[in-house]
Amino acid sequence: MKIGDVMRHSGASAKAIRHYEAIGLLGPIARRGAYRCYTAQDVTFVQLIRQAQAVGLSLAQLQGLRDADGSIDWPAVAQRVRVRDAAVAAEQARLAAQRARLATVLAEIEHCLQSGVACPAA
Numbered sequence: 001m002k003i004g005d006v007m008r009h010s011g012a013s014a015k016a017i018r019h020y021e022a023i024g025l026l027g028p029i030a031r032r033g034a035y036r037c038y039t040a041q042d043v044t045f046v047q048l049i050r051q052a053q054a055v056g057l058s059l060a061q062l063q064g065l066r067d068a069d070g071s072i073d074w075p076a077v078a079q080r081v082r083v084r085d086a087a088v089a090a091e092q093a094r095l096a097a098q099r100a101r102l103a104t105v106l107a108e109i110e111h112c113l114q115s116g117v118a119c120p121a122a
Helices: 003-010 014-022 040-054 074-115
Strands: 030-032 035-037
Touching: 003 014, 003 040, 014 040, 040 074
Parallel strands: none
Antiparallel strands: 030 035
């Protein structure tokens, strides 16, 4: 199939698809004359790339997810998603702690405002 078909099936732009090829994510794409000929596996992988980017994985993290025959190494995909999930959980914990600190500061400020006491600078 041609790049227009890949675009329609995956939602990716032609520029993005060519970029994925250029950085080696898609591997070598067969050509028929001047046209690239993509496979159904290529479409599936472009869809996977877009989903992975939507959850915060970088293109560099997607390197090496295709086997020599072009199939997707799903166990490797799952591992990268697990790592990303752990990173998101850690960030959520960090943000929850920050919110708790902000709530404490805000409570102190509101207490000062309600009691008419000057708020401390620190």
